[in-house]
Amino acid sequence: MKKRGPKPPEFEDRYNINKKSGCWIWAEFINPVTGYGIVRSPFSTSRVASRYSWELHFGPIPAGLQVLHKCDVRSCVNPKHLFLGTCKDNLRDMVRKGRGAKQRITHCPSGHRYTEKNTYVYAHVNKGRAPARQCRICRDRHREANKLKNDCRRG
Numbered sequence: 001m002k003k004r005g006p007k008p009p010e011f012e013d014r015y016n017i018n019k020k021s022g023c024w025i026w027a028e029f030i031n032p033v034t035g036y037g038i039v040r041s042p043f044s045t046s047r048v049a050s051r052y053s054w055e056l057h058f059g060p061i062p063a064g065l066q067v068l069h070k071c072d073v074r075s076c077v078n079p080k081h082l083f084l085g086t087c088k089d090n091l092r093d094m095v096r097k098g099r100g101a102k103q104r105i106t107h108c109p110s111g112h113r114y115t116e117k118n119t120y121v122y123a124h125v126n127k128g129r130a131p132a133r134q135c136r137i138c139r140d141r142h143r144e145a146n147k148l149k150n151d152c153r154r155g
């Protein structure tokens with residue numbers, strides 16, 4: 001760990017730690033459009049909180065570079081979740097994370113693998129939406145459960 005520069009003591013009071021992800025969620029104003037935390041100052045123009053955090057912990061940001069999030073949480077100001085990149089890196093990162101996000105899911109919510117054999121693809125009732133996937137093990141389990149429920153009702 002590099003030596004930390006001096007930082008205003010009040011910084012710790014300005015975010016909430018998400019214990020699960022380790023994210024430091026900015027507790028003050030968050031831009032509703034971009035999702036970035038905003039540092040408002042009566043003395044200067046407001047700043048993006050993640051950039052502010054970077055400079056506080058690592059020093060000035062070289063010109064032309066942006067502070068990006070490894071964790072994808074834009075309101076996060078945890079210096080360990082931040083890295084520097086160019087605007088192009090940022091776009092590339094966004095495209096990579098956005099594209100095929102669904103396809104990258106390899107297991108059903110119960111942890112069964114989506115293999116060709118085990119995956120049941122169904123079209124949504126309202127057209128225009130991409131077909132969804134369901135794991136056959138879970139589908140059969142649900143069916144069995146429903147059948148039992150109905151049997152109980154009848155019996």
Ligand SMILES: [Zn+2]
Pocket residue numbers: 021022023024071072073076077078081
């Ligand atoms: Zn984070």
Ligand SMILES: [Zn+2]
Pocket residue numbers: 108109110111112135136137138139
């Ligand atoms: Zn399953």
